[in-house]
Amino acid sequence: MGNIVEVRNLTKTYSNNKALDDIDLDVEAGKVVGILGPNGSGKTTLIKILTGLLRQTRGEVAIEGQQVGTYTKSIVSYLPDRNFLYDWMKIDDACRLYRDFYSDFDESKFESLLEFMKLERPMKIAALSKGMHEKLNLSLVLARNAKLYVLDEPIAGVDPVARDQILDAIINNYSRNSSMLITTHLVRDMENLFDDVVFLNDGEIVLEGNAEALREERGKQIDDIYKEIFGE
Amino acid sequence: MEFNDNLPIYIQIMNLIRSKVVSGEIGGGDRLLSVREFSKQLKVNPNTIQRTYQELEREGLVFTQRGKGTFVTEDLETIRNLKRDMASAIVENFMLKMKKMGFNSEDIVQIISEWIEEER
Numbered sequence: 001m002g003n004i005v006e007v008r009n010l011t012k013t014y015s016n017n018k019a020l021d022d023i024d025l026d027v028e029a030g031k032v033v034g035i036l037g038p039n040g041s042g043k044t045t046l047i048k049i050l051t052g053l054l055r056q057t058r059g060e061v062a063i064e065g066q067q068v069g070t071y072t073k074s075i076v077s078y079l080p081d082r083n084f085l086y087d088w089m090k091i092d093d094a095c096r097l098y099r100d101f102y103s104d105f106d107e108s109k110f111e112s113l114l115e116f117m118k119l120e121r122p123m124k125i126a127a128l129s130k131g132m133h134e135k136l137n138l139s140l141v142l143a144r145n146a147k148l149y150v151l152d153e154p155i156a157g158v159d160p161v162a163r164d165q166i167l168d169a170i171i172n173n174y175s176r177n178s179s180m181l182i183t184t185h186l187v188r189d190m191e192n193l194f195d196d197v198v199f200l201n202d203g204e205i206v207l208e209g210n211a212e213a214l215r216e217e218r219g220k221q222i223d224d225i226y227k228e229i230f231g232e
Numbered sequence: 233m234e235f236n237d238n239l240p241i242y243i244q245i246m247n248l249i250r251s252k253v254v255s256g257e258i259g260g261g262d263r264l265l266s267v268r269e270f271s272k273q274l275k276v277n278p279n280t281i282q283r284t285y286q287e288l289e290r291e292g293l294v295f296t297q298r299g300k301g302t303f304v305t306e307d308l309e310t311i312r313n314l315k316r317d318m319a320s321a322i323v324e325n326f327m328l329k330m331k332k333m334g335f336n337s338e339d340i341v342q343i344i345s346e347w348i349e350e351e352r
Contacts, residue, residue, distance in 0.1 A: 030279075031279075032277055164275070167275050168272055168275070171271055171272050171275065171277075171278070172272065174271075174277070174278050192235065192241055192274070192275060192276040192277065192280070193275070193276065193277050194277065195277055195279055211241075212240040212241060212242060212280070212283070213240075215238075215239065215240040215241070216239075216240045219238040219239075220238055221235065221236070221238070224238075
């Protein structure tokens, strides 16, 4: 199917500090890739470069063969790890914002996601709980017919019921033609969703591969491998 | 479902389906859930379910009908053989543990007989 994302020798330095050090990464179409690592490992820096919010110091990043820019932004749907909607909005306003901004926004898909998440258009953003925020944001992001979905910590800090709804929504959205890149430190909860996993530590890839092959090879679940790498 | 064994997920799901077939919970000729439905139910990647079905098909326990889904074999012989294989695996594991504890075959026969007697 070919690669949706190709990253070569990607390096990002902040003054003397290397946030990413010579990263190579391919994401195949139809794959869900987990980017795993503790805080400060470079996950968010990597995501911000892929989504065009930061520029790399060195190296190449191609999405569908194009350098990061206006075109790639139009095919990448990004869920930031913090709320990005204004407090004065209602869910309906958020929907209109997305419809105006993204030509690939599919309102009927959004409608069914809202229903699935038990959210309604007249609800005020300011009145939503943390879990509802996360569900709304994910609904907006998944309602785009994008080539690449980048989800930064999609289940951080939500209750178990909301977490299950979020996982279901991610599975429902699975498609052979698009890919997902998901960062998390809640490895146990999410590892069964991943085709491939990438372990990032201090800006370097310390381990990567097919999740099932790693389980087979090491006789451990991904969460246990995570603890082994980042533990103590 | 929690996957806690130190095995790949697709193998754990294969084992789940095998035991349901052997126990009769899923009968010969029954249709399995679609890849999409099953992946939602277990909250695992659809590719993992796909792999599970492919491996079970390779073993002959299930077959796929284009556009209709994946079905459990109607060949009762295959299911009986699977049941026997699974029983052998349990017995083998049991015998290994008992011998490690120092019991010989006669002791084991006696312990089992007593157990069965008590169960009646």
